[in-house]
Amino acid sequence: MLSDFDIFKNKLDIVAPQGVKSLAAVGSIYGENYKKIDIGSYRNGNMKKLLKDKPSLFEEYALKDSEITLKHACQMEEVFLTVDKIGIPLTLSSLGKLYVIKEWRKQNYLGYQVRKDIMIARGTLLTRYLTNYIEDKANDRS
The missing domain is CATH 1.20.5 (Single alpha-helices involved in coiled-coils or other helix-helix interfaces)
Incomplete structure (x- = not known):
């Protein structure tokens, strides 16, 4: 069963800027503190082996991924609040549309x-x- 975290992580590419399609790229937006942990060859489907061989590295890797995702979700939620919405936008284009409509309404532009x-x-x-x-x-x- 998918958790809310899984759903957000899987849709990360549609709520990230153009060309930013990986969690590592999203983390790089927020600086050095959000840099993904390098796990070398364990990345290629060897996560169970990483957990067995290096449990502390596995935990550090998992926590950093969660921290990057949480940071981006909070940033997207903060931006969504600027258009008087609660939650996380489905896409950046939907966020842009809401922003334009809000500005039009402020200026009474139809x-x-x-x-x-x-x-x-x-x-x-x-x-x-x-x-x-x-x-x-x-x-x-x-």
């Missing part, structure tokens, strides 16, 4: 509009406009 009666930024669907347009054209012909 966003890009095809027509005044269509509020794209407020979630009105373009299909409503197209449906109305088609109906108007049909009525004009009759």
Whole structure:
């Protein structure tokens, strides 16, 4: 069964900056204190052997991975709070969208509009406009 930690760690690549796809790369964002522990050849599917041969290194490695993940989760949660949301964003693009909408609302900007009666930024669907347009054209012909 997956824990919340496993789920966050597996989705780390979608809540990290472009090109930052590994836990080591995420750790490097936060400086030397978040550098992954080098376990050498044990990395290649030999974690049980690492635990047996070097239990203290195994524990240090596991704790550092958890610390990096926790640091990044806390940072993402902190940023998410800036757009009045609680939790961790699903993706960075969803976070960006929320930020833009929050800024638009602060400035009373309605966003890009095809027509005044269509509020794209407020979630009105373009299909409503197209449906109305088609109906108007049909009525004009009759």
